[in-house]
Structures are given as C-alpha cells and as structure tokens.
Amino acid sequence: MAEPGPAFDVDDPVLARAAWSRIAEPGDQVAGALVTHLGAGDALAWLYDAATGTSPVVPRRLEQHPERPSVGRVQRAVERWRGRLATLDPGRELRALDRLGGALLVPGDPRWPTAVDDLGDAAPLALWVRGETDLGDLARRSVALVGARACTEYGRHVAADLASGLVDRRFTIVSGGAYGIDAAAHRGAIAARGRTVAFLAGGVDRLYPAGNTDLLQAVLDEGSIVSEVPPGSVPSRVRFLQRNRLIAAFSRATVVVEAAWRSGALSTATHASALLRPVGAVPGPVTSMASGGCHQLLREAKAVCVTDADEAAELAGDVGTDAPTPRAGRPAxxxxxxxxxxxxxxxxxxxxxxxxxxxxxxxxxxxxxxxxxxxxxxxxxxxxxxxxxxxxxxxxxxxxxxxxxxx
Amino acid sequence: MAEPGPAFDVDDPVLARAAWSRIAEPGDQVAGALVTHLGAGDALAWLYDAATGTSPVVPRRLEQHPERPSVGRVQRAVERWRGRLATLDPGRELRALDRLGGALLVPGDPRWPTAVDDLGDAAPLALWVRGETDLGDLARRSVALVGARACTEYGRHVAADLASGLVDRRFTIVSGGAYGIDAAAHRGAIAARGRTVAFLAGGVDRLYPAGNTDLLQAVLDEGSIVSEVPPGSVPSRVRFLQRNRLIAAFSRATVVVEAAWRSGALSTATHASALLRPVGAVPGPVTSMASGGCHQLLREAKAVCVTDADEAAELAGDVGTDAPTPRAGRPAxxxxxxxxxxxxxxxxxxxxxxxxxxxxxxxxxxxxxxxxxxxxxxxxxxxxxxxxxxxxxxxxxxxxxxxxxxx
Missing domain, CATH: 1.10.10.10 (Winged helix-like DNA-binding domain superfamily/Winged helix DNA-binding domain)
Incomplete structure (x- = not known):
C-alpha cells in the first residue's frame, strides 16, 4: 500500500511533533521511542518509507535504546499508523489552534512541563494548549484533585473545599474537566480566584463534556486546557485512561477525593505511585460506595489519608514551608x-x-x-x-x- | 500511724488478691511488682508491717526484679495505700459479688484471660466478673469496638453493624459499656445473639452509667461485665483511663469506630499498639469532628483502615481462615x-x-x-x-x- 510523501516540512520540529501526536495514540511507547531516538522529523521520514515498504523495518539508531521495541512490535505499529498518514495535515491543525489563541508545546520549549518527561517512552509527543501556555510554571506548585463522575454531594463539597484551600496556599489545581469531582475541583479553584488546568481526552477545540462547556470556558480564562491529541480528535476510552497518566505525571501530588471500587480515578493514583509522586485519598462514610476506592487505597497503604487542604499541601509542597499547622484540639x-x-x-x-x-x-x-x-x-x-x-x-x-x- | 493487722486470712490467694485490688488503683505498677514477686499474701503481710514502720522499706525479694521500683517510689506507694488498710474487708466484697452471681478471677484460674498478663507489672491484680465467668474463652476470639460517647448516628450505625458482622464470624465484642459507640457495639452484638464483654471503670455491682442499666443487664445475660476494682468502687477518671488499657490487652484487636481528636478511645488504641495488638480505625466524613481521631490514626499509620466486619475480622482473626472475601466490584x-x-x-x-x-x-x-x-x-x-x-x-x-x- 503506497503512501504519498508528507505534504509539510518534516524538518520543522513543531510540525513533525504535531504530526506524530495525530499519528500515534497517547502513550504509544513505540512512537515515543522512535521520536526520542531519531528526532520527530527523521522518525516521520522513516515512517513514510516504512509504510511504502522501502526502508529497513527497525531504524538502526533505535538499537542503542535499552528497552527498544521488538521487530514485530514496530511492524504492528507501522501497520496501525499507516491509515493515518494519508490525511495528515498538522499545519491545518496548528492554524486551527492558533485561531483559538492556543499554542503547541514540544520538549525544549521553556514552557514545557518537564515533569511529564518522567513518563519515558510514554511521555506526550506534544501538548496542545489553550489559555495560559506556560505549563512549566503551572506545574511547579500543583496538586491533582481527581475522582468519580458519579460523586456525592459530600465529595463535591470536599473537592471544592480542598481546591479553594490549596489555591489559598498558591497551588494550581489540576484535573480532567469531567463531571463530578473534576468539575467541583475546577470550580473550587476558580471561585477562590486561583489557577487551574484541565487535561482533556479529546482535542482542545471541543469543550467536552458538553454540560461542562461554561465551566471549561472559565478554566480557560483562569488557567489552561491541555490535550496531547490535536484539535478535532474525539475523546475515546483509551484516551481517557491515558489522560490520567498525564495528570499524574504533571502534578506534584495526586489526591483522590471520591472514587468507587472501579473508578478510573484510581488509575490516576496508580500512575502517580508508579512515578513516585505522593498520593492522597480522602476518607468518607464507609456506608458510601463512592468512597470505596479511597478506602481501598488507604487500606493498601497506597495513599495517605487527607482530610483538609493543609494535609494536601503537605503532600505536594516543599518540606518545611508547607508543613501542616498542628491541630489545636481543645486543650484543657x-x-x-x-x-x-x-x-x-x-x-x-x-x-x-x-x-x-x-x-x-x-x-x-x-x-x-x-x-x-x-x-x-x-x-x-x-x-x-x-x-x-x-x-x-x-x-x-x-x-x-x-x-x-x-x- | 499504727494500723491493725489484717482481719482476714492473707494466705488465701483469692482473698489476698481481692484485698490488693481494693488497696491499689488499677495499673499501679508498684503493687504489681510486689504482688508478682512476693505473692499476694506475703506482699500484704509486708505492707501491714511497712505501714506500721516495723519492716524494711523495700522487700528483699524485689531486688531480683529487673525494673524494680526505687525506694522512694515504694515509700510513696505505702503512703498512699496506708489509708485503705483500716477499712479492708475483702470477704465482705466477695460475699457481695457472690450474691450477684459473680466470681473473682485471679491468675492461675483456668478462666483467667492470660492476654492481660502482657501488661506486665500493670496487669490487673484480680478481675471481678458477673455473667459468663470464663474470660479466657471469651477473649480467645475477640475484637474491641471502642469510640466516643459523643458519637454521631453514622458512628452508632457502623458500630452496631461491625458488631453484628463480627458476631456472625464468631467473635466476642469487647467494649466499655459507655454511652455512644460502646453502647452501640454491645447492642449490635446482643441483637445478633452474640457474646459481649463490658469492662467497667467502677465496681460490677453498679451498672454505670445509669442510662445504660438495661443494656448492661442485657450484656450480663449474653456475656460478662468485668472490673478490676471491687464492688462498691466508684468510677473515677483515672479508672476510666486504666480501664482502656485492660480492653486493649484483653482483645485480639481494637477498632476505633468514631473518635474526635481528644477522645479517650484513642488511649485504647495507643495501649493496643504498645501491646503489639492490631489496631483498626473506621473512616468517616472529613467534615465530621467525630471522625477526626480516626483519621489521625490513619494518617500516622497507627491504624489500618477498616470499613466492614470482614476487614475487622481480618485484623483480629487467624491468618488464612479470617482473610476477607475479595470484593467483586461490578465486573464487566x-x-x-x-x-x-x-x-x-x-x-x-x-x-x-x-x-x-x-x-x-x-x-x-x-x-x-x-x-x-x-x-x-x-x-x-x-x-x-x-x-x-x-x-x-x-x-x-x-x-x-x-x-x-x-x-
């Protein structure tokens, strides 16, 4: 199956990264390895050749990679990327982002949040950003507040409370822009006139979910909306799960506010743990299914018990300056x-x-x-x-x- | 100040231990050391001599004790015990207990709960028991459910639920007979037709507090009421605190259901930890002061998060047979x-x-x-x-x- 050559300058690193973020799904480690070891432009040139069958299957330069993907894995990757080459037009997507006032960040940009590089080959290939574009600055002092869409009034209240308390302590609130805990966290941050970042599973051109359009517009005004897939991309289940790894990597600490046993928010906690980021969980009534996942994190000592903004700040903050105020209790x-x-x-x-x-x-x-x-x-x-x-x-x-x- | 000699047979070990439990306050380690090293009768004879000033101040046999109390400590102890010698009449107290259908247990009795001996010199000198008198059997498979008097409906509900679930798993429920969580735990055990033990701070002749008289009567019918002070003794604050150490030592595990920051229930958890007994804490809403102490135990990793009877049974039970059922969640x-x-x-x-x-x-x-x-x-x-x-x-x-x- 012959593919036409690229219709854009593959040597432009921003265009090349933009193209890769369309070709490969978030977290694709074969793409990550290729782009890191060959450079985005050379990797793209190699891919066009590989897709037309004229280049060696595994690029020689990948052989130095300690965890290089197998030949079969690279071949399967080329197979799944091939279908997206024909419609590739990163210039159009960048112009669409530009019209929205956004910017594409790639590694090396001073605004790039270097914390996400801890993901290794699974690091994002590029970040499509609207609103405040200095993600490095936003990440420096940040807490992810995540949790279930199907939350309770209790969870909503605690999320908003933690968010505004953390804003008072000059933290950025990071979340996923979803219904439930995510929305309450963003709202709490905005109400406290703080900065907040929403990582979306789809493109930043669509403020998804539709019911949160007004909220996400407010997030844009007070912070950033970020995605690793280009404008026009739909949010799929895989992209939601991969988005969680990005929230975990970006933030200094992750606090799960309310999550049932099988909540996706637990995957954010798992990613944060794997990245050696502190994880907190807010307890709730044991009679509430919505806190079951938080309690499991506590039982398995995968999270620290967090009951207020002081304790969340202690997780994410600097030793010494962010130590919690000792409780006064009621001394007699x-x-x-x-x-x-x-x-x-x-x-x-x-x-x-x-x-x-x-x-x-x-x-x-x-x-x-x-x-x-x-x-x-x-x-x-x-x-x-x-x-x-x-x-x-x-x-x-x-x-x-x-x-x-x-x- | 000369004291008359004892008006009873000090060589009767039960009478002598009964007398000591009147003379010394619960947890008095000087009394514990004397009774352990001299025997209750000889220790009593020595005390009568010491109180009249005719015996050496520290008994020679105590010198082998690795943590023997200092001369000054023994002298101060004699000073505080002296006032109680004149009115000593253990036979009368034993007859009072007998009329209530109770029994006095002393170490060596096959019904003695040997777990309390882990308290060392602070172990109880005797246990005054009403109801079921085989405390060893009751202790073998037991969980203490403790918490605040000032509990919420939530705490009450969870305590009763845990108690009945643990009864279903053949555990004895141990608590302090107080208002609030204690009462809910005893009630839950009785409702599930299980066995329950109440440790009182005062004598077992008075079912204290008065508002719990009916409940404590029911505890008597389904289990035991126990005290280390003789009938007629009033519950004082010191005795309440010492009673907590006894609950912790007697039970295989202690679960704090609801406790505020300064709740006495936390002292039970501290005693249980010191005795290397497993400690659990039930989480609750972070907005509830009544769960603040539980959350602190979780934060400081002094307790395991316990959300249901399975998890409480896992703490107190036998490895293997009492492992919790894995959660099914909602598999898709x-x-x-x-x-x-x-x-x-x-x-x-x-x-x-x-x-x-x-x-x-x-x-x-x-x-x-x-x-x-x-x-x-x-x-x-x-x-x-x-x-x-x-x-x-x-x-x-x-x-x-x-x-x-x-x-």
Missing part, C-alpha cells in the same frame, strides 16, 4: 498535669469543698503526696481552698500553647 | 480484554454497524490487527457483524469470576 489546663496531679485533680469535688484526708482517699494517694500536690494545683490555678478544705478552681486558667496562665 | 465482560482488544471494543459503535477500515481508524489500529481482533471479540461474544460491518454485541455475556461465558 489540666492537660499539663503529671499522673499524680491529674489523679488529685480528678478527685477534687467541683462545688462543695472536701477535707484533705477525704481527697487523699478518693485519689488513692497518701496524705503527704496529697498536701504537696494540692499546693501545686493551687499555684497552677487549678484548685482552691477554703478553711483547709479543697475543690477544683471555679475558673481554671486558659491553656495557651503548652504553658499554663492565670485566667 | 470487556474487563478481560488486553490493551488492543479494549481499544478495538471502545472503537465499535453501539448501534449502527461500521466498516472495518472505519473501525481501524477510530481505534488507531492497522487493518490486519483490526480484522484479527474483531474475530476474537466475536468469539468472546463482545462484537457482532452484519454483512462485514461491525458493532458492539447488543447482549454481551455475563462475566463470572475471571472467565467470559456466553450470555
């Missing part, structure tokens, strides 16, 4: 007492005053210990006496930090 | 497809049939791969053709286990 003045002081304090009546020997018996303490201890409690403002009889102080001091002050 | 027939099969299946239309080359393009696959793959899908009952055009099967087969069968 008697918390600082030692075992004997505590026993004595518990033995003191609240209202009527009691004689020392009765306090000693109630506390199970000796008389000397009791007298000494009561003196300490009085000094700390925790006990008061009247005519040698004792009770708990009516107005104990406020506890501030770990010191006891008079109220 | 296409789950068993490989990457290419999946890609092809996703590319097939649901209703109208499509030509092979259009399917190949949509899937991003070669023609040969597509034809071969469609044949496999047809064999598996997942695709159907009409005049060489293809679509997804209208009625795909049911997936059973990991095999695909025709529907």
């Amino acid at each position: 003045p008697q918390d600082d007492l030692d075992e004997l002081g505590r026993r004595l304090w518990d033995a003191l009546p609240l209202r009527a005053h009691a004689a020392v020997d009765s306090v000693a018996r109630a506390a199970g303490l000796g008389l000397d210990e009791t007298l000494g201890g009561l003196g300490h409690l009085e000094l700390a403002g925790l006990a008061e006496q009247s005519g040698g009889r004792w009770r708990q102080a009516a107005r104990p001091p406020q506890r501030v930090g770990s010191t006891v002050r008079r109220g | 027939p296409q789950d068993d497809l490989d990457e290419l099969g999946r890609r092809l299946w996703d590319a097939l239309p649901l209703r109208a049939h499509a030509a092979v080359d259009s399917v190949a393009r949509a899937a991003g696959l070669g023609l040969d791969e597509t034809l071969g793959g469609l044949g496999h899908l047809e064999l598996a009952g997942l695709a159907e053709q009409s005049g060489g055009r293809w679509r997804q099967a209208a009625r795909p087969p049911q997936r059973v286990g990991s095999t695909v069968r025709r529907g």
Whole structure:
C-alpha cells in the first residue's frame, strides 16, 4: 500500500511533533521511542518509507535504546499508523489552534512541563494548549484533585473545599474537566480566584463534556486546557485512561477525593505511585460506595489519608514551608498535669469543698503526696481552698500553647 | 500511724488478691511488682508491717526484679495505700459479688484471660466478673469496638453493624459499656445473639452509667461485665483511663469506630499498639469532628483502615481462615480484554454497524490487527457483524469470576 510523501516540512520540529501526536495514540511507547531516538522529523521520514515498504523495518539508531521495541512490535505499529498518514495535515491543525489563541508545546520549549518527561517512552509527543501556555510554571506548585463522575454531594463539597484551600496556599489545581469531582475541583479553584488546568481526552477545540462547556470556558480564562491529541480528535476510552497518566505525571501530588471500587480515578493514583509522586485519598462514610476506592487505597497503604487542604499541601509542597499547622484540639489546663496531679485533680469535688484526708482517699494517694500536690494545683490555678478544705478552681486558667496562665 | 493487722486470712490467694485490688488503683505498677514477686499474701503481710514502720522499706525479694521500683517510689506507694488498710474487708466484697452471681478471677484460674498478663507489672491484680465467668474463652476470639460517647448516628450505625458482622464470624465484642459507640457495639452484638464483654471503670455491682442499666443487664445475660476494682468502687477518671488499657490487652484487636481528636478511645488504641495488638480505625466524613481521631490514626499509620466486619475480622482473626472475601466490584465482560482488544471494543459503535477500515481508524489500529481482533471479540461474544460491518454485541455475556461465558 503506497503512501504519498508528507505534504509539510518534516524538518520543522513543531510540525513533525504535531504530526506524530495525530499519528500515534497517547502513550504509544513505540512512537515515543522512535521520536526520542531519531528526532520527530527523521522518525516521520522513516515512517513514510516504512509504510511504502522501502526502508529497513527497525531504524538502526533505535538499537542503542535499552528497552527498544521488538521487530514485530514496530511492524504492528507501522501497520496501525499507516491509515493515518494519508490525511495528515498538522499545519491545518496548528492554524486551527492558533485561531483559538492556543499554542503547541514540544520538549525544549521553556514552557514545557518537564515533569511529564518522567513518563519515558510514554511521555506526550506534544501538548496542545489553550489559555495560559506556560505549563512549566503551572506545574511547579500543583496538586491533582481527581475522582468519580458519579460523586456525592459530600465529595463535591470536599473537592471544592480542598481546591479553594490549596489555591489559598498558591497551588494550581489540576484535573480532567469531567463531571463530578473534576468539575467541583475546577470550580473550587476558580471561585477562590486561583489557577487551574484541565487535561482533556479529546482535542482542545471541543469543550467536552458538553454540560461542562461554561465551566471549561472559565478554566480557560483562569488557567489552561491541555490535550496531547490535536484539535478535532474525539475523546475515546483509551484516551481517557491515558489522560490520567498525564495528570499524574504533571502534578506534584495526586489526591483522590471520591472514587468507587472501579473508578478510573484510581488509575490516576496508580500512575502517580508508579512515578513516585505522593498520593492522597480522602476518607468518607464507609456506608458510601463512592468512597470505596479511597478506602481501598488507604487500606493498601497506597495513599495517605487527607482530610483538609493543609494535609494536601503537605503532600505536594516543599518540606518545611508547607508543613501542616498542628491541630489545636481543645486543650484543657489540666492537660499539663503529671499522673499524680491529674489523679488529685480528678478527685477534687467541683462545688462543695472536701477535707484533705477525704481527697487523699478518693485519689488513692497518701496524705503527704496529697498536701504537696494540692499546693501545686493551687499555684497552677487549678484548685482552691477554703478553711483547709479543697475543690477544683471555679475558673481554671486558659491553656495557651503548652504553658499554663492565670485566667 | 499504727494500723491493725489484717482481719482476714492473707494466705488465701483469692482473698489476698481481692484485698490488693481494693488497696491499689488499677495499673499501679508498684503493687504489681510486689504482688508478682512476693505473692499476694506475703506482699500484704509486708505492707501491714511497712505501714506500721516495723519492716524494711523495700522487700528483699524485689531486688531480683529487673525494673524494680526505687525506694522512694515504694515509700510513696505505702503512703498512699496506708489509708485503705483500716477499712479492708475483702470477704465482705466477695460475699457481695457472690450474691450477684459473680466470681473473682485471679491468675492461675483456668478462666483467667492470660492476654492481660502482657501488661506486665500493670496487669490487673484480680478481675471481678458477673455473667459468663470464663474470660479466657471469651477473649480467645475477640475484637474491641471502642469510640466516643459523643458519637454521631453514622458512628452508632457502623458500630452496631461491625458488631453484628463480627458476631456472625464468631467473635466476642469487647467494649466499655459507655454511652455512644460502646453502647452501640454491645447492642449490635446482643441483637445478633452474640457474646459481649463490658469492662467497667467502677465496681460490677453498679451498672454505670445509669442510662445504660438495661443494656448492661442485657450484656450480663449474653456475656460478662468485668472490673478490676471491687464492688462498691466508684468510677473515677483515672479508672476510666486504666480501664482502656485492660480492653486493649484483653482483645485480639481494637477498632476505633468514631473518635474526635481528644477522645479517650484513642488511649485504647495507643495501649493496643504498645501491646503489639492490631489496631483498626473506621473512616468517616472529613467534615465530621467525630471522625477526626480516626483519621489521625490513619494518617500516622497507627491504624489500618477498616470499613466492614470482614476487614475487622481480618485484623483480629487467624491468618488464612479470617482473610476477607475479595470484593467483586461490578465486573464487566470487556474487563478481560488486553490493551488492543479494549481499544478495538471502545472503537465499535453501539448501534449502527461500521466498516472495518472505519473501525481501524477510530481505534488507531492497522487493518490486519483490526480484522484479527474483531474475530476474537466475536468469539468472546463482545462484537457482532452484519454483512462485514461491525458493532458492539447488543447482549454481551455475563462475566463470572475471571472467565467470559456466553450470555
């Protein structure tokens, strides 16, 4: 089956990468290996030859690749790419992107988010971006909030809450633009006037799903919409799953807000783990199917329990500056007492005053210990006496930090 | 301050242990060391002498104890015990227990729950029991379900559910007889016609708290009520905290169902951890303060995430026999497809049939791969053709286990 030669300049690296992102499906590791080792233009020239049967099947330069694909794998790849060569026109797609105000990013561009290169041969061949195009800057301090489309009001609430709390801590919120948790995360970020990035499974020309058009338009205004497939591409199931790997690689950490047992959001967590990115999971009621996947991540120690924005920031942030604020709880003045002081304090009546020997018996303490201890409690403002009889102080001091002050 | 000699036979080990459980507060390690190394009777005789000042301060036999208490600690202990010697009458307390149909257990009794001996010097000196007295048998297969008094409807529901599910798996439910989670756990066990044990902070003659009298009466009928302090003893804060260590030591595993940040239930978890017993925590909504302590246990990896009775049984049960049933999720027939099969299946239309080359393009696959793959899908009952055009099967087969069968 003879193919015509390329109708564009394969030596233009942007055009060549754009063409490859149309030829190969996201995550195609044979394409990744070829483009990395030959360069996008030479790989394309090789492919045109291979598709017409005039070139050796595996390019010689691929032989240095430690995990080079087998001959059979390369042949099958050429077979599946061949059908897309005839209609290839990256220039038209780039003009379409340009009309939308977008930009195509390729590795080497200063705006390229280098974190995605951790995907190796499965790294994206190019990124089609609308909105803010400096993805490197957006990725630097970012958290992915992902979860089920079929979420509950609880999940929606927590996602929006985490997003706005993370925006307050200057994080970018990354998600997939889908219904449910994704939408709530983007919305929370926008409401807090923060930056947010939506990775789409189809082309950036269609704001899919249709019900989220207004939301995705707002995402465009406050951040970016990104895809690794060219404008005009439809979102398929495979592209949804591959999109998850991209969210995981792009973000500093991934938090699964709500996900049932078989939710696709769990695949994002799995990708993040494989890339050694921190993973968090938000717990929920055990009676809610929608939290089943999160609980499984926690049970299998594949995720850290995340209950608020502080804890999410700790996962994704810089050691030291993003450590969570210690919880205050509700400290009580008697918390600082030692075992004997505590026993004595518990033995003191609240209202009527009691004689020392009765306090000693109630506390199970000796008389000397009791007298000494009561003196300490009085000094700390925790006990008061009247005519040698004792009770708990009516107005104990406020506890501030770990010191006891008079109220 | 001279004390009269004992008004009972100190050489009777049951009477002597009964007396010690009145003299020393629960968890008093000096008392534990003395009773263990001298025997309860000799320790008591020594104490009477020490209290009148006629015996050496630290008994010689204690010198072999690797962690023997210091002279000062023993002297302070004698000081706090002295006040209780005058009113000591273990025979009367034993007769009171007898009238209630109970029994006093001491180490060596075949019914003694040897698990509590893991507490070392802090082990209980005796256990006052009403109801079923074979605590060893009750402990053998047991789970403690603990949590906050101030619980939510959610916590109550989960506690009762876990209790009845664990009863179905032949576990004894252990708790503290308090309001809230404790009560729900006991109730769930009784409703499922199982055995349950309540450890009280006060004497077993008073079914405390008063609002739980009917429940505790039912616990008595279906299991046991246990205390380490004699009848007539009041529940104090110190005794509540020490009671928690006993629940943790007695049970094979401890599950915290609902607990806020400063809940006493967390102390039970801490004791269980220190004793190397498995600890579980039930997650809940992050918006609920009542689950804050559970989430903290999960975050600090001090507890395993427990969402149902299977998972609780796995913590407390025997390896192998109590492994949880794997979750079925909602398997779909296409789950068993490989990457290419999946890609092809996703590319097939649901209703109208499509030509092979259009399917190949949509899937991003070669023609040969597509034809071969469609044949496999047809064999598996997942695709159907009409005049060489293809679509997804209208009625795909049911997936059973990991095999695909025709529907």
